[in-house]
Amino acid sequence: MQTFIASLRITAATMVICVAAYTLAILGIAQVVTPESANGSLIRRADGTVVGSRLIGQRFEQPGYFWPRPSACDYNAAGAAGSNKSPTSPDLIARASAMIARHGATADTPLPADLAAASGGGLDPHITQRAALYQATRVAGARGVPTKEVEALIQKFAFSPGGPLTSDLVVNVLELNLAMDEASGPVSASR
Amino acid sequence: MTAFIFIVLIVGGTAALSWPLGRYIQWAMDPAADVGPRRRGLDRLFERIAGKLGRDAQGWKKYILAMLAFNVVMFVVSFAFLAFQHYLPLNPDGMKAIEGSLIFNTAASFTSNTNLQHYSGESTMSYLSQLCALMWLQFVSPAVGLAALAAMARGLAGRQQMGNFFIDVQRATFLVLVPLALIMATLMVQGGMPMTLSGAAHATTLEGAEQVIARGPVAAFLAIKQLGTNGGGFFGPNSTHPLENPTFWTNVLATMSIIIIPMACVWMFGRIIGRMRHAAVVFGVMLLLMGTRIAGAVLFESAPTRAFASLPIEQTDGNLEGKELRFGAAAGPLWAVVTTSTSNGSVNCMHDSLNPLTGLMPMIGMWLNEDFGGVGVGMINMFVYIILAVFLAGMMVGRTPEYLNRRVEAREVKLAVLALLAQSLFILVGTAVFAVTPWGTKTLNNAGAHGFSEMLYEFSSASANNGSGFEGLGDNTPPWNIATGVVMLLARFIPIIVPLAIAGSLAAKRPTAQSAGTLGVEDGTFGVMLTAVVVIIGALTFFPAAALGPIVEHLQFMV
Incomplete structure (x- = not known):
């Protein structure tokens, strides 16, 4: 049971960093630096x-x-x-x-x-x-x-x-x- | 000649870069005792995130249980995101509910680092599904592989405690994959790749037709897709799609990022066991095996499209069916081999349309699955061959075989054989069953031997956790979804658990003293022995199947 709790805590941390923060960082760079190609x-x-x-x-x-x-x-x-x-x-x-x-x-x-x-x-x-x-x-x-x-x-x-x-x-x-x-x-x- | 220079630059350049990266990955995954306070601070942060279990020292059994628990959570969380995508936000193009067996297949596929896709991203997945289910797994599933390799290496270095899975998986994610993905995604953005959360663009073409252009957060997705030996494309046709691979130069970077971490894993392994010369021999064997297949693929693919031979068509560039012009002639076969040498599985040309013998090269790569293999797991697979090579060499000279100063005995060899047999069982039995039932025969896109190749490729890809396909196969059916889903999961965990058990068993033994009769694992003799074991076992197991598919198709049409 404890292993699942630890797993869920890591799930939350990786979601925040890998999905939210990482995606927004790249999105920001792309839309500011290369807006033309960033939109297709x-x-x-x-x-x-x-x-x-x-x-x-x-x-x-x-x-x-x-x-x-x-x-x-x-x-x-x-x-x-x-x-x-x-x-x-x-x-x-x-x-x-x-x-x-x-x-x-x-x-x-x-x-x-x-x-x-x-x-x-x-x-x-x-x-x-x-x-x-x-x-x-x-x-x-x-x-x-x-x-x-x-x-x-x-x-x-x-x-x-x-x-x-x-x-x-x-x-x-x-x-x-x-x-x-x-x-x-x-x-x-x-x- | 341009092809030769192109290939040497890409493969050689990546191999050179893998050396410093291997040093960095060791710093991230297995820092020395005297490492600086900042690095130690990071580990304390990871311990706090993991909670109470983050401070345990785990033996191999505990390590495996922790890994399995995390993988159960990975599967369940991604399954939930996919199953409810039509109720969830970030769905600008109104994607609908996904069929049940396809959800199972997709969750299994991305959890197991396979990324076999029985769907087309731009017409099935919402942006939220792409990011929170699929891209998330593209980060944490290679992290699991890297953690497992670090643990195995610690065991082989003689440590009974193999580390702590919950710390290792965070080290791999936050210190290795996220920084590299940030760099690669930024470069891809510069290369012209789209990165937007707006829905599809609507165009009116010059001739007045409507064209809907799907787009999305492609650059972020692509970077980790390539680096983590994931391979699952944002768009259906993967990196052949111009928005997923806009230029020659994005293609070069993407090709390099397929192999760089698997290459660096060999150096990390060498550093943890403290035997860099041994790592260099293993690296050399891997490079030789992969290089041979690259040469074969480029050569076979320079033959023109057979179907055009009797028509008034001028063919100067080899077989162009399924290829993009902007990458150049050698880029397709090079990528095809590299993506199947590792367990990546992304494509920049359609493998189903490769010349028959070219198509055999990716299949061989998946059958061997160890040069350089998936992130972490490639070196783990090679370890199984190393155990067999050491054992056979010992038998030849009549000595008890040893590896890294520990005796290799019946138990270890039995486990190694089990790991190898499992792989061939999944591929050959699976293909055989589907080849004689409508489950397989009704789903083919090509007739005759090529149809057989489509099924053989699909099971090879599932079992190797690769994810590429002979994509003409109509594989989004419940039998294909369930069969390959189960194979992917078993073929992911058996080849991780068994070698960890071997390493744990070796670690528990008393070290033996080096003597003049000890088989060295740091010289050319061992390299030849290891190459022979890999080639002979691979050839004997799969040659009959290859003869029924690509080889017979070649003999029928190409000569």
């Missing part, structure tokens, strides 16, 4: 409406936007998930074939693999620079701007996430599409 790195329009999060992928289907990687959870940021399919699974062939058809890939212009493979959480905000350049012609055509301009914008947004420790350049799809809208007007009006 949200991107807002001039009128304050939230467009999305810089860190969270969203669905793009119109030809004038760059398209993200496929998502096993349909870009649901309140219920993220991966496909959890074995890389040997026939289900992946079906999904990849659909992506190939959408992008119009052929044996001569093969699709960059990240546009065929779903990410772990289904919310990857990035595609590789290769995958962005692959879509440049379509985006430029839909917007009626020179492909060169679109490619220049991709180069501007491409970065190496780990500096010298990663080999692929990536671009943030939402940020790139926002920049496209800024440069040549939103495409959503033409829907």
Whole structure:
């Protein structure tokens, strides 16, 4: 019985320190020092409406936007998930074939693999620079701007996430599409 | 080449940092008699918090009873928070009541430091449940492991009294885990991780769709999730979720914080028994075993996604299914091995979507479960292998085996074998039962050998107190919840109680004198012996099961 009393006393002490004090300390630091990312790195329009999060992928289907990687959870940021399919699974062939058809890939212009493979959480905000350049012609055509301009914008947004420790350049799809809208007007009006 | 440098920097850097941390943890857990007045003042404070029992010196039996009592309280308190979350505050997104067997599974899972999750955090748990039930257990459950290791080491140092559990668990929580978590959470906040008590954000996307973005007190949760070999994610897909792992650099820090305390535990063990060279040999064996699996995983994962082979797809980065681009190509397989070498179980890529042989590496890690293992308990598991290695070496040369100047006799060896058999029994019998009944076969996400792997992985994860999964498995069913819940609890306490009993039994013996015939435990010969025992026992026990799952899948599709 005494051991349970001692256990309960330690429970109370650890709750106060580990749950209340620790959480409030980190909450305070985060909200004061980095309020923008502490609240989810949200991107807002001039009128304050939230467009999305810089860190969270969203669905793009119109030809004038760059398209993200496929998502096993349909870009649901309140219920993220991966496909959890074995890389040997026939289900992946079906999904990849659909992506190939959408992008119009052929044996001569093969699709960059990240546009065929779903990410772990289904919310990857990035595609590789290769995958962005692959879509440049379509985006430029839909917007009626020179492909060169679109490619220049991709180069501007491409970065190496780990500096010298990663080999692929990536671009943030939402940020790139926002920049496209800024440069040549939103495409959503033409829907 | 970048992959190689990346891995050496992370593993090497963490190993280097573990040395000073091991010294600090010894200061926290087992301060020398001549320690300063401030440190002694802390212990007096802990005694006052614990109450009357805080001043007892406990032998191994009393120590275990105190530990079990505290764990009963941990289970009951967390169970209550989860069961009543829909009536309690701090629930901005209106999470509903949780089903009974899932509450049992979750409370067992977090009490046992496993963090197997048959739910998705952002759609099941209120913020209060996340903080008061789950995050609280993420602090105190690794503290229990660290306390148990300190007690075992004291026994092996020849002390009959193994310390006081109620003091040790507070030392581990307040002096080790809380300070480290504060540092790590602050760094994660700087790295862009969310930390808010506001509910989900509502966005209107560029194409005009609604997107609800779940968020929460993620940074605080993540820090202790990684440091305490817990692994239970705030969000369903764990550290693949961009809000739980926003950048390359948060991923590097998170990877390091998975292994740093388990590594430092080996040094703490060496300091308490006063044999640093022995600790260095054990550390080397652990590093070799883990390094081998890392190399294997990175190599196997550089093979492209098999399903895309006949399609017009350009694959230059190996298998990208289930991976995030911002971490780089080697980060997924590295994390997969590190998280299963320790009993962490968080993921930064989907293990179900790893290439078949890559997926075998995490399974081997969980089967061995000792390099570097969970906080405290990893070194305890390795101790069982050490006893067997000493025993077998003694048999080979026909001498009574000894460990740290005490004779290892039938009783100790029987107990050690019991601890090892329990683990394989849970995994193999559990998998066998679910593989032939609808309990298992109706819940699979992949057909054939990969489906078998999903079940084998689930029981391995429960039994190793790991918590990762081949997450395609539809495991939120009463049979899975109850079976893995029971396995997690048994597989937590048997491997702590049995080694403590061995240490208590050794401590009660008269020390033997060193002689020329004594088997040294501080040289390469012993390292080879220990490695061989670990590999042979692990391979013999689990090879048939591995052959039915990942190996046959590889032979079917990949060659």
